[in-house]
Amino acid sequence: MKSLTRLHVVCALGAVAVVTAAAAWAQTSAVDEIAKYRAALKDGNPAELWEVRGQGMWAQPRGPKQVSFEKCDLGLGPGVVKGAYAQMPRYFADADRVLDLESRLLWCMVAQQGYTDADARKSPFGAGNERKSDMEALVAYVTSESRGIKMNVALNHPKEQEAYRLGGKMFAFRGGTHDFSCLTCHGDDGKRIRLQDLPNLTTVAGAQLAYTTWPAYRVSQGELRSFQWRLFDCFRQQRFPELLYGSDASIALTMYLARNANGAAFDAPAIKR
Amino acid sequence: MADPMRIRANLVGDVTDVKVLMSHQMETGQRKDAQGKVIPAWFIQNVAVTHSGKTVLSAQWGTAISQNPFLAFRFKGAGKGDKVQVTWTDNRGDKRTDEATVA
Numbered sequence: 001m002k003s004l005t006r007l008h009v010v011c012a013l014g015a016v017a018v019v020t021a022a023a024a025w026a027q028t029s030a031v032d033e034i035a036k037y038r039a040a041l042k043d044g045n046p047a048e049l050w051e052v053r054g055q056g057m058w059a060q061p062r063g064p065k066q067v068s069f070e071k072c073d074l075g076l077g078p079g080v081v082k083g084a085y086a087q088m089p090r091y092f093a094d095a096d097r098v099l100d101l102e103s104r105l106l107w108c109m110v111a112q113q114g115y116t117d118a119d120a121r122k123s124p125f126g127a128g129n130e131r132k133s134d135m136e137a138l139v140a141y142v143t144s145e146s147r148g149i150k151m152n153v154a155l156n157h158p159k160e161q162e163a164y165r166l167g168g169k170m171f172a173f174r175g176g177t178h179d180f181s182c183l184t185c186h187g188d189d190g191k192r193i194r195l196q197d198l199p200n201l202t203t204v205a206g207a208q209l210a211y212t213t214w215p216a217y218r219v220s221q222g223e224l225r226s227f228q229w230r231l232f233d234c235f236r237q238q239r240f241p242e243l244l245y246g247s248d249a250s251i252a253l254t255m256y257l258a259r260n261a262n263g264a265a266f267d268a269p270a271i272k273r
Numbered sequence: 274m275a276d277p278m279r280i281r282a283n284l285v286g287d288v289t290d291v292k293v294l295m296s297h298q299m300e301t302g303q304r305k306d307a308q309g310k311v312i313p314a315w316f317i318q319n320v321a322v323t324h325s326g327k328t329v330l331s332a333q334w335g336t337a338i339s340q341n342p343f344l345a346f347r348f349k350g351a352g353k354g355d356k357v358q359v360t361w362t363d364n365r366g367d368k369r370t371d372e373a374t375v376a
């Protein structure tokens with residue numbers, strides 16, 4: 001009788017092992033299929049349409065003062081775009097703040113082109129037929145000019161160090177109705193939302209892969225999405241208060257994630273499902 | 274006015290490899306807006322590609338084609354420096370023509 005029970009236990013354990021192996025296989029094959037899908041789409045990435053539109057806008061006189069972005073200094077001198085994104089966010093003495101790309105563009109629109117702050121931040125994110133976002137096009141163009149260049153975000157100025165420290169703190173801060181933090185989803189390997197793999201941002205490889213593939217064209221939304229949008233939507237998914245566009249909080253988080261990606265070649269605008 | 278297309282044409286041996294990205298909403302006519310009203314269909318109907326006055330591809334499209342469509346095809350007979358011209362027409366009668374040089 002005793003030996004019979006033991007046999008049953010052994011059989012049951014065997015069955016469990018088979019089930020787990022099958023589940024693991026199904027999961028990796030789904031991941032492989034998504035990777036194949038991305039590779040197939042990479043050749044015809046519609047992000048290029050945003051890049052072309054942004055490039056055209058860059059040189060155009062804009063705003064009440066009719067000044068183009070060629071006067072806008074992204075950190076490497078007025079109008080220099082090549083490689084600028086790989087070194088952002090950074091401290092700008094004229095603004096006396098640490099700024100990421102999008103908040104820097106806002107700054108140029110207000111200080112140089114004469115827009116009011118409200119006008120400058122009118123349509124940060126596009127919405128299909130109803131609204132096209134100039135900001136997303138500009139972001140696509142500027143970031144495309146850093147493709148292949150190694151991420152090199154400095155922490156020299158005390159305000160840069162402060163932003164990095166705050167960003168790290170926010171990344172681990174739990175709150176909201178669901179008691180979430182960024183780490184809840186991005187602190188372990190192998191986490192998913194539905195079929196979407198979530199990068200483990202606490203590892204160097206995970207942080208590099210994630211940061212260097214944003215902005216991206218989202219096939220399911222038919223839009224190019226910027227890094228500010230990525231953070232905005234993470235906050236929404238966490239049921240946090242709305243992350244204000246270009247706010248110090250958004251810049252600090254960007255600083256933390258960008259700096260952690262240092263050393264990897266930037267590879268965006270990318271394409272995501 | 275629609276946004277410009279992105280066209281690449283590369284000669285590989287005697288075959289020209291053409292890749293075209295078009296900017297278009299490609300609305301199917303089956304979706305509804307926030308008020309519950311049907312969003313009218315709006316899509317590219319005809320695509321024509323010519324090389325030195327000769328049509329090398331002509332296509333009739335419908336609502337099954339994705340937003341911001343990507344079209345890739347190959348044809349023979351072009352040389353380096355030739356122009357390839359792509360035109361689309363949508364169901365509202367909007368039109369857009371762009372061209373690329375074979376490289």
